[in-house]
Structures are given as C-alpha cells and as structure tokens.
Amino acid sequence: MTASGSAQLLFVHGIGGLRDADRERRAWLDSLADGARRAGHSDAVSRLTQGWPADVRFADYSDLFLDRGAQGDTFGPSQNDEAFLSRLVAELTEELAHQALERQAPDLLRMVENARQQLSDEQTQGIGEPLRILAGVLTTLLQIPGLRRAAQWASGRSLLGQLSQVGRYLGRGEPDGGGRCLDTRVRDRVLRGLDPGRPLVVVAHSLGTVVAFEALQHYSGPVRLLITLGSPLATATAVLHRIHPRPPRTPEPVERWLNFWDRDDIVVCRPRIQDWMLPNRAGVLPDSHRVDSDGIWVHTATKYLRQTAVAGPVVEALKR
Incomplete structure (x- = not known):
C-alpha cells in the first residue's frame, strides 16, 4: 500500500x-x-x-459514556455491569497474586488473599450488593504499596465506575436513535x-x-x-x-x-x-x-x- x-x-x-x-x-x-x-x-x-x-x-x-441516563454519578457502574466487573476484578486480583508469588512478597500476598476472600463473599450476595463488594476489593488492592503510590483513583468505587466503561463498550449495546x-x-x-x-x-x-x-x-x-x-x-x-x-x-x-x-x-x-x-x-x-x-x-x-x-x-x- x-x-x-x-x-x-x-x-x-x-x-x-x-x-x-x-x-x-x-x-x-x-x-x-x-x-x-x-x-x-x-x-x-x-x-x-x-x-x-x-x-x-x-x-x-x-x-x-454520559448517555446512560443514570442518576447521580453518570460515570458510575450499574447492576447491568456486575457480571463484567466481577470477571475483570477477579482477573486483576489473580494477576496481582501471580506477581506476589513471582516477587516472593508475603505482605503483598496477604493483601491479595484478603481481596480474594472478599470476592468469594461477593458470590453469595443479593442484587446490587456485589458492586459494593467489588468496590471494596479494589480499595483493598489499591492499598498495595506500589499501587498505592501509583493510583490516581480516590477509592475503589471511582476506579470501578471507570472500569465499567470497558464493559459497556464490549457490551455492543446502548443504541442511539x-x-x-x-x-x-x-x-x-x-x-x-x-x-x-x-x-x-x-x-x-x-x-x-x-x-x-x-x-x-x-x-x-x-x-x-x-x-x-x-x-x-x-x-x-x-x-x-x-x-x-x-x-x-x-x-x-x-x-x-x-x-x-x-x-x-x-x-x-x-x-x-x-x-x-x-x-x-x-x-x-x-x-x-x-x-x-x-x-x-x-x-x-x-x-x-x-x-x-x-x-x-x-x-x-x-x-x-
């Protein structure tokens, strides 16, 4: 060409x-x-x-990404995002677990195990509750020393809302007029x-x-x-x-x-x-x-x- x-x-x-x-x-x-x-x-x-x-x-x-019509934080996640965010946060957690083992960092591994336990709790919760738990998982992960220094998000919830944009894009929905x-x-x-x-x-x-x-x-x-x-x-x-x-x-x-x-x-x-x-x-x-x-x-x-x-x-x- x-x-x-x-x-x-x-x-x-x-x-x-x-x-x-x-x-x-x-x-x-x-x-x-x-x-x-x-x-x-x-x-x-x-x-x-x-x-x-x-x-x-x-x-x-x-x-x-503003046209969802959600109340409050228009960039925040909704219940429609739960399944995608659950998979994504789980994969982020497992990647950090892999890094903890690779670095032989027991403190890091303990924090990741805490996040894993929260994820297991998320599987048993009612409608709407998983988003709160997933935000808590991300808040835990953002306390890892390297991530704590590097992160630009005020909380796990703010990060969760932005990660939901990936799921919305891949959802192939939300048609316009x-x-x-x-x-x-x-x-x-x-x-x-x-x-x-x-x-x-x-x-x-x-x-x-x-x-x-x-x-x-x-x-x-x-x-x-x-x-x-x-x-x-x-x-x-x-x-x-x-x-x-x-x-x-x-x-x-x-x-x-x-x-x-x-x-x-x-x-x-x-x-x-x-x-x-x-x-x-x-x-x-x-x-x-x-x-x-x-x-x-x-x-x-x-x-x-x-x-x-x-x-x-x-x-x-x-x-x-």
Whole structure:
C-alpha cells in the first residue's frame, strides 16, 4: 500500500471522565516531547510542540459514556455491569497474586488473599450488593504499596465506575436513535477525519487500546506504528474473549505494534499480548515491553509517553 504526505498522529484515550480534547492533546504532546528529548531526539521537540500538531488528532469519545441516563454519578457502574466487573476484578486480583508469588512478597500476598476472600463473599450476595463488594476489593488492592503510590483513583468505587466503561463498550449495546450501538459510535469517533492516503501513527491508552484495535480492523490506510499503553486487551474472560475479530488478530494495516505496560498499573493483566494474538498477513505481532514509572498515577498516558522507550519509536515513525 502506497501513501504520500506527512504522517498523521492519532491519540486515543482510555477510561475516565469527560475530556477537554484540546488541553489533553497538548498534554500528550508535551509528554511525548519530554520523552523524545530524553530519547535523544531533541531536534523533534519543537516540531512536536509547534509543527506536527497540525497533523495530530486527539480522538475524544468520552461524552458518549454520559448517555446512560443514570442518576447521580453518570460515570458510575450499574447492576447491568456486575457480571463484567466481577470477571475483570477477579482477573486483576489473580494477576496481582501471580506477581506476589513471582516477587516472593508475603505482605503483598496477604493483601491479595484478603481481596480474594472478599470476592468469594461477593458470590453469595443479593442484587446490587456485589458492586459494593467489588468496590471494596479494589480499595483493598489499591492499598498495595506500589499501587498505592501509583493510583490516581480516590477509592475503589471511582476506579470501578471507570472500569465499567470497558464493559459497556464490549457490551455492543446502548443504541442511539439511529440504531448505532455504543461501540460503533466510539469507533466512528476515533476514525473520523483521518486520511487513508497518508501514513498513520496511533498511540492508544487503556480502553483506547481496545477501541483502536477494533477500529483499525476497518481502516484502509497504512498504519506505520501502533503503540498500546496500559492495555487490558489480554485480560482473558473479561476482554480478550469479547473483542472482534475472533480469534483476535493484528489489524491488517499495522506495520509495527509496540505494547508497553507498567507492573504497578492495576488495569493491566496478562501484559504479553503477543501470547494471545494471531499475526496479520505481514506477520506482525505486538512486541511487549515493561516500563517502570516512578512517582504517582502510573495509569495515565502522559506517564507512559515520557518513557524514552515509548517516545523514541513514535518520533522515528513520524520522521520517516
């Protein structure tokens, strides 16, 4: 496939509240510029902050999660989300148990066992009660030292509400007046305005990695690089078995796929996505790398973008 013109850069956000697309586009670019500078691409910093932005889109679909009509916290979970959230929280807990054994960390294992016990209690509760218990499980997990330092959520309930967005997207429901379901509207929002005649670089975060993965299955232009950050794609029963296509396969337009995960990012399970993905016809599989972010709020795109391992390949792909 032949493409001409400068590369496009597409940012795809993840879970969270309403976004200010212009402000976040700038924040993501500034973080990318910081990572590029430390990666030895100082020549690209001014282009990132002044030149390339004309070719940069921040795909904002956050408002589409406001239309449930729920009372109170419009981003909060409902009873319709219980089954998905129960599976997801259980998988998050088991991943942390695996890490506790791998690290030989008895204190961590005790906290995970506490969460496991709460999950077993959740199976015996009445309607509506599981959400309270699941929020308690997440509150327990967020007390784990690495996660406590890294988490940007005030409580397990706030995290639970944002995780429910993943289930809503994968639920393939909530049609609008024209019969277009939520997941279709989200993907359309992401692909809107792209030029298939020019190469594309995609940086997707969290839920955005699921959205980008599915959206690019229907994209006709060349994708020079796909970067996924803090992805839940390989979370087996909760996410992996529900994404399209089945079995999951690298989107055909993708020429290179780099996946990055942080051990203290609670949203990430089974970080080595390549173990659960088929290659596209060009043989492309995701190449997973662990990064370590010091400080707080690990599960943010800006934390990942400041990593030299992330910023370097993005800048190089844009320069080609």
